[in-house]
Amino acid sequence: MTIGIRKTMPRDVLxxxxxxxLLIAGGLGWFLHARPHTVRxxxxxxxxxxxxxxxLGKVRLQGISGGKIIWEVEADSFDYAKSRPILTISGxxxxxxxxxxxxxxxxxxxxxxxxxxxxxxxxxxxxNVTGPSLRMRTSFAAWDPRxxxxxxxxxxxxxxxxxxxxxxxxTQFDVVASLLTSTGGVTLAASGSTLRAQAIRVNVAAQSxxxxxxxxxxxxxxxxxxxxxxxxxxxxxxxxASVKERYRDYCxxxxxxxxxxxxxxxxxxxxx
Numbered sequence: 001m002t003i004g005i006r007k008t009m010p011r012d013v014l015x016x017x018x019x020x021x022l023l024i025a026g027g028l029g030w031f032l033h034a035r036p037h038t039v040r041x042x043x044x045x046x047x048x049x050x051x052x053x054x055x056l057g058k059v060r061l062q063g064i065s066g067g068k069i070i071w072e073v074e075a076d077s078f079d080y081a082k083s084r085p086i087l088t089i090s091g092x093x094x095x096x097x098x099x100x101x102x103x104x105x106x107x108x109x110x111x112x113x114x115x116x117x118x119x120x121x122x123x124x125x126x127x128n129v130t131g132p133s134l135r136m137r138t139s140f141a142a143w144d145p146r147x148x149x150x151x152x153x154x155x156x157x158x159x160x161x162x163x164x165x166x167x168x169x170x171t172q173f174d175v176v177a178s179l180l181t182s183t184g185g186v187t188l189a190a191s192g193s194t195l196r197a198q199a200i201r202v203n204v205a206a207q208s209x210x211x212x213x214x215x216x217x218x219x220x221x222x223x224x225x226x227x228x229x230x231x232x233x234x235x236x237x238x239x240x241a242s243v244k245e246r247y248r249d250y251c252x253x254x255x256x257x258x259x260x261x262x263x264x265x266x267x268x269x270x271x272x
Contacts, residue, residue, distance in 0.1 A: 059089070063119075065145070071121075072096045073112065085116040095123070097143075097175060104175050105131045105150075109141075119145040134160040134180075134204050136173070149174045156182070161207045163190045165200070178205040186211070192220035 059078040063071040076091025088111065095107040110125020121143040129136040129150065138156045143149075150173045158165040158180065169184015180202040188195040188209070198213025 061089070068098075068100070070098055070145075071143075072098070075112070087114045087116055088112070089114075092123075099176060105129055107141075121145075131204070133207065134158060147172075147174070148176050158202075160202065160204055163188055163209075165189075165202065167200075179203055194218045 059073075059075055061073040061075075061078070062069050063073075073089060073095050074093040075089045076093070077089065079088045079090075080086075081088070090111050092107075092109050092112055095109070095112065096103055097105040097107070107123065107127065107129050109123035109127045112121060112123045114121045122140070123142075124140050127136075127138050127141050129141070136152075136156060136158050138152050138154060140152070140154055142151045142153075144151055152167070152171040152173075156167040156171050158167065165182075166187045166189075167182040167184070168186070169182060171180065171182035173180045181200070183199040186197055186200045188197075188200065188211070194217070195211060196216040196218075197211035200209055200211050202209040
């Protein structure tokens with residue numbers, strides 16, 4: 001009789017070995033099957049149009065004149081044409097005009113184009129211009145570097161102080177002088193009242209204006225009375241006593257000069 005002896009493996013070692021085998025098998029299966037599906041092919045680069053020489057994304061540009069920064073631009077894309085001196089910037093985040101390092105105006109718009117030969121800049125789309133004491137909105141504007149002025153050839157809405165100004169014709173805003181001029185018909189509204197004229201000059205810094213041409217006013221009396229509650233009318237100085245005395249003398253002399261001279265009765269038998 002032959003007696004065979006089999007050595008058995010402890011239970012805890014058996015379970016540990018089985019777990020290790022399953023872990024290795026599972027990891028190998030994931031590597032062979034799941035990994036290839038997680039690798040995505042690289043996205044193709046967008047094709048640059050043939051008339052574009054340089055294209056950049058997420059740009060920040062600065063314009064320098066006389067050694068000073070006069071404007072800054074942040075945008076999503078930048079295109080420079082091959083055959084024309086035209087720089088096109090799309091997805092404008094911010095356009096800032098500077099005067100001696102101080103921010104004069106900020107602007108947002110859809111597209112900005114600059115003629116790199118003349119320095120002239122145009123912006124289009126929903127154009128919003130914001131300054132320390134005014135806000136302007138239009139669909140198209142241009143920057144003239146020689147005059148340091150913004151030009152608006154079409155309809156423009158301006159808010160300054162308590163006023164809302166609508167310009168139908170050509171408008172120009174001198175950034176340095178803070179002076180806005182417009183011709184071609186304007187409407188100024190405030191507190192329910194309106195003024196209409198052919199032209200206007202607005203000193204934005206002083207919050208004052210002058211209107212030219214026939215001026216048509218549509219005033220709200222109730223709103224004017226409400227305005228007078230918080231705004232006292234100007235004090236008219238008293239008339240000096242000497243002026244009053246001279247005026248009384250003048251009125252008396254004028255009255256005497258206008259009276260007829262009395263005629264004496266003629267004596268009986270007297271000849272004229």
